[in-house]
Amino acid sequence: MRLAPLLLALALALPAAANHAATRIPDAAIERAAQLREQALASDLGWKITESLTTEVGPRLAGSEADARAVAWAKAKFEQLGYDKVWTEPVTFPKWVRRSEHAEVLGTHAQSLLLTALGGSPGGTVEGEVVRFADLDALKAAPDGSLVGKIAFVDYRMKKQRDGGDYRNGGGIRGRGPSVAIHKGAAAFLMRSAGTDSSRAPHTGNTRFEDGLEPIPSAALSMVDADQLARLAALGPTRVRVALDCGWDGKYTSQNVIGEITGSTRPDEIVLIGGHLDSWDHGTGAIDDAAGIGITMATGALLKPLKPKRTIRVVAFANEEQGLHGGFAYRDAHAKDVAKHVIAAESDFGAGRIYGFDSSARASEKAAFEQIAASLAPLGIETMPGQGDPESDIGPLTERGMAWAWLGHDGTDYFDLHHNAEDTLDKIEPKALAQNVAAYAVFTWLAAQADGGFGSAPKAAGATR
Amino acid sequence: MRLAPLLLALALALPAAANHAATRIPDAAIERAAQLREQALASDLGWKITESLTTEVGPRLAGSEADARAVAWAKAKFEQLGYDKVWTEPVTFPKWVRRSEHAEVLGTHAQSLLLTALGGSPGGTVEGEVVRFADLDALKAAPDGSLVGKIAFVDYRMKKQRDGGDYRNGGGIRGRGPSVAIHKGAAAFLMRSAGTDSSRAPHTGNTRFEDGLEPIPSAALSMVDADQLARLAALGPTRVRVALDCGWDGKYTSQNVIGEITGSTRPDEIVLIGGHLDSWDHGTGAIDDAAGIGITMATGALLKPLKPKRTIRVVAFANEEQGLHGGFAYRDAHAKDVAKHVIAAESDFGAGRIYGFDSSARASEKAAFEQIAASLAPLGIETMPGQGDPESDIGPLTERGMAWAWLGHDGTDYFDLHHNAEDTLDKIEPKALAQNVAAYAVFTWLAAQADGGFGSAPKAAGATR
Numbered sequence: 067m068r069l070a071p072l073l074l075a076l077a078l079a080l081p082a083a084a085n086h087a088a089t090r091i092p093d094a095a096i097e098r099a100a101q102l103r104e105q106a107l108a109s110d111l112g113w114k115i116t117e118s119l120t121t122e123v124g125p126r127l128a129g130s131e132a133d134a135r136a137v138a139w140a141k142a143k144f145e146q147l148g149y150d151k152v153w154t155e156p157v158t159f160p161k162w163v164r165r166s167e168h169a170e171v172l173g174t175h176a177q178s179l180l181l182t183a184l185g186g187s188p189g190g191t192v193e194g195e196v197v198r199f200a201d202l203d204a205l206k207a208a209p210d211g212s213l214v215g216k217i218a219f220v221d222y223r224m225k226k227q228r229d230g231g232d233y234r235n236g237g238g239i240r241g242r243g244p245s246v247a248i249h250k251g252a253a254a255f256l257m258r259s260a261g262t263d264s265s266r267a268p269h270t271g272n273t274r275f276e277d278g279l280e281p282i283p284s285a286a287l288s289m290v291d292a293d294q295l296a297r298l299a300a301l302g303p304t305r306v307r308v309a310l311d312c313g314w315d316g317k318y319t320s321q322n323v324i325g326e327i328t329g330s331t332r333p334d335e336i337v338l339i340g341g342h343l344d345s346w347d348h349g350t351g352a353i354d355d356a357a358g359i360g361i362t363m364a365t366g367a368l369l370k371p372l373k374p375k376r377t378i379r380v381v382a383f384a385n386e387e388q389g390l391h392g393g394f395a396y397r398d399a400h401a402k403d404v405a406k407h408v409i410a411a412e413s414d415f416g417a418g419r420i421y422g423f424d425s426s427a428r429a430s431e432k433a434a435f436e437q438i439a440a441s442l443a444p445l446g447i448e449t450m451p452g453q454g455d456p457e458s459d460i461g462p463l464t465e466r467g468m469a470w471a472w473l474g475h476d477g478t479d480y481f482d483l484h485h486n487a488e489d490t491l492d493k494i495e496p497k498a499l500a501q502n503v504a505a506y507a508v509f510t511w512l513a514a515q516a517d518g519g520f521g522s523a524p525k526a527a528g529a530t531r
Numbered sequence: 532m533r534l535a536p537l538l539l540a541l542a543l544a545l546p547a548a549a550n551h552a553a554t555r556i557p558d559a560a561i562e563r564a565a566q567l568r569e570q571a572l573a574s575d576l577g578w579k580i581t582e583s584l585t586t587e588v589g590p591r592l593a594g595s596e597a598d599a600r601a602v603a604w605a606k607a608k609f610e611q612l613g614y615d616k617v618w619t620e621p622v623t624f625p626k627w628v629r630r631s632e633h634a635e636v637l638g639t640h641a642q643s644l645l646l647t648a649l650g651g652s653p654g655g656t657v658e659g660e661v662v663r664f665a666d667l668d669a670l671k672a673a674p675d676g677s678l679v680g681k682i683a684f685v686d687y688r689m690k691k692q693r694d695g696g697d698y699r700n701g702g703g704i705r706g707r708g709p710s711v712a713i714h715k716g717a718a719a720f721l722m723r724s725a726g727t728d729s730s731r732a733p734h735t736g737n738t739r740f741e742d743g744l745e746p747i748p749s750a751a752l753s754m755v756d757a758d759q760l761a762r763l764a765a766l767g768p769t770r771v772r773v774a775l776d777c778g779w780d781g782k783y784t785s786q787n788v789i790g791e792i793t794g795s796t797r798p799d800e801i802v803l804i805g806g807h808l809d810s811w812d813h814g815t816g817a818i819d820d821a822a823g824i825g826i827t828m829a830t831g832a833l834l835k836p837l838k839p840k841r842t843i844r845v846v847a848f849a850n851e852e853q854g855l856h857g858g859f860a861y862r863d864a865h866a867k868d869v870a871k872h873v874i875a876a877e878s879d880f881g882a883g884r885i886y887g888f889d890s891s892a893r894a895s896e897k898a899a900f901e902q903i904a905a906s907l908a909p910l911g912i913e914t915m916p917g918q919g920d921p922e923s924d925i926g927p928l929t930e931r932g933m934a935w936a937w938l939g940h941d942g943t944d945y946f947d948l949h950h951n952a953e954d955t956l957d958k959i960e961p962k963a964l965a966q967n968v969a970a971y972a973v974f975t976w977l978a979a980q981a982d983g984g985f986g987s988a989p990k991a992a993g994a995t996r
Contacts (some may be wrong), residue, residue, distance in 0.1 A: 124642030135639075171589075174600075177590060231835055290955045454553070491759075
């Protein structure tokens with residue numbers, strides 16, 4: 067997941083459209099939604115799909131051998147679930163590989179440290195004295211050249227929050243920290259993992275180096291190892307060896323895998339939901355994002371017998387983790403069809419209970435927005451105007467004018483598990499996952515049955531890749 | 532820690548001695564104990580020592596380079612704390628080394644599994660179909676020869692208990708499972724870790740092969756990886772590759788490190804307390820057993836200004852983990868001095884709050900036992916006759932007649948962390964550790980001031996190494 071699109075998305079939120087009949091959801095659809103909600107709460111289909119992906123495919127780093135198995139799994143699963151159409155669309159990206167990673171304190175306090183290379187890091191072995199910084203601003207304040215031959219260590223501890231908002235800081239350090247460290251002359255970059263746990267499992271995730279800089283080995287320490295390195299550095303000068311074997315290795319073409327339940331009366335109008343199929347490599351990507359795949363695949367399957375008016379399109383996006391590659395490919399392939407995408411919602415923030423609902427259409431289609439909100443309320447979901455965003459892969463097409471909805475998961479524990487080895491099936495609460503499916507099923511059904519749209523309309527390309 | 536000595540120790544508990552004056556603790560000592568208790572609760576000395584060992588030495592596998600650093604650390608720490616005498620006594624044992632360990636599911640569900648070699652396992656690479664057994668009895672029930680070319684997988688899930696009692700099953704599988712598997716023809720042995728967590732950190736620990744058997748690679752899967760392997764095995768035949776690089780590598784001589792506060796009026800009578808200095812290699816051995824070192828070293832230091840009548844001897848035992856080597860060496864060096872050891876207590880069950888008190892002397896010295904129990908009660912400690920044992924390293928000398936006391940830690944969470952990478956300082960609650968120190972300080976002080984002994988008397992060697 068990423069939260070970066072939030073501000074952008076809010077800035078792009080569509081103004082209330084003038085001169086059109088207000089969208090309304092028929093009473094019969096509202097009544098049917100109540101039954102659907104209870105049916106979904108009692109169903110373990112979302113769990114079964116999530117279990118299948120995390121067990122049978124396991125970790126599925128974009129570009130790895132498991133990426134292709136995940137694509138095959140998704141096609142087969144859509145077919146097995148009775149989707150009317152199943153196809154794939156190519157997504158090409160540079161392939162990054164992780165081979166090994168080690169670090170150790172040298173000298174009188176010799177000991178190993180557990181860390182993991184950041185996605186996009188080059189390999190290399192560096193020995194140097196560690197210089198600790200409390201946060202990214204402290205690193206930025208270091209004089210240029212002051213870290214020559216040294217290892218920068220940014221020791222920011224992310225705060226636990228329901229909306230995961232402090233990922234702005236944690237993820238920001240991961241994304242920009244290495245480049246800042248290079249400007250200061252550092253030979254390697256270490257950070258406390260962008261996480262909220264207290265474990266030995268370091269959190270990986272993508273970084274990017276500014277153009278023109280020579281990339282340096284960049285890695286995240288587990289929370290416990292960051293504690294340990296901070297204590298050691300406080301005792302006196304501390305030298306560390308960081309040895310990463312990883313890096314770019316050509317290009318790879320994966321696939322967005324798409325399944326549709328064809329609309330009974332408006333087959334050309336699409337309600338899009340989805341999650342991303344890839345994961346990082348340490349865990350089995352249960353909360354990030356097998357759960358999103360399970361929730362949305364189950365939603366389509368639960369809706370099929372109801373013969374929704376509009377087409378339900380479920381997209382299992384390729385390679386979200388290394389830069390929304392699947393989302394950009396989908397945008398490029400479907401940019402001309404923005405108006406056909408009536409509304410979209412993505413589940414890419416775990417499997418905590420959904421607590422909030424928002425949409426780009428909250429102002430322009432207030433009545434329908436409130437109808438959906440009322441049907442979600444029995445699930446403990448509040449309307450939270452201005453709090454939502456289109457999450458990850460659907461972001462690129464929302465920037466071109468596609469309406470979006472947000473069904474916000476409780477992310478209090480999300481960053482305990484995000485991108486680390488602990489992101490596994492056992493961490494998902496089956497009842498919470500069923501609540502997630504119920505929320506998606508209710509939303510998707512009502513959006514498919516609505517008389518009128520939610521404001522999707524093509525916009526000129528603004529912020530691009 | 533080990534619980535195995537419990538039944539033996541109870542069987543050996545000394546009968547009520549006849550014809551001696553009952554041991555009593557003077558009122559002034561009881562009053563002083565109340566002040567000491569409050570002083571210890573307010574002190575962070577136990578924490579500081581524990582932090583120092585886990586930070587400055589880190590993991591300290593017996594026989595590793597860090598073993599020697601731990602010995603040097605302990606000597607220096609005793610001296611820094613003002614102990615009157617500090618010395619070492621040699622402990623020689625076979626050295627076991629871990630170099631690398633990997634496992635992976637082969638075929639259509641290819642993925643890595645996190646595991647760790649059991650101490651004493653040979654190295655080797657084995658590929659074979661996994662055969663799952665629910666517990667050790669199920670493995671025992673397999674026909675001899677039925678596992679030829681296969682990998683035995685014992686999938687027993689330890690129960691969380693305050694007294695850690697289900698370690699009998701978990702530890703039993705670890706100790707005896709590999710030999711049982713060899714009898715059935717297995718090429719390798721896997722087990723669900725003897726732990727109670729739900730993490731990716733596998734738990735190591737010692738195993739032993741029966742004489743005459745050809746050892747096979749033997750390892751423990753993390754709890755999550757055991758879940759995964761069980762799910763995969765339920766889907767159909769599952770082949771796994773296990774690759775361990777580890778094994779025996781000559782002999783090593785470490786040291787028991789001993790510090791004494793010399794008794795003011797009975798210097799030849801010893802109250803012995805201690806913990807073990809070594810740890811397994813994945814974590815920094817915070818609960819197992821830096822805490823025991825911190826608790827008992829702090830106890831001696833807190834008692835020194837009180838000029839206890841008897842000598843307080845604190846022992847940091849070498850290589851407990853691989854077979855009580857320090858405890859046996861101590862017994863062999865001091866077997867002739869059993870009677871001088873008035874009573875002993877070891878802290879080797881973590882740093883949870885101490886909830887129970889017991890002693891081999893509870894019947895023979897009922898009055899003094901009850902005096903100590905009354906002084907411990909304000910710490911929330913109950914008298915639990917028949918529930919205690921002499922824990923680990925002091926076991927060999929208690930079997931020769933040394934009286935023991937048991938200050939039982941709440942071990943509910945102990946097996947979440949025991950022998951895995953998560954056994955680190957942050958998992959210790961400072962206030963609980965201070966309570967531990969208070970309990971040890973009160974007990975040790977009262978035992979040192981008692982008029983009369985606790986029943987230590989030489990016994991013929993019974994159960995030996």
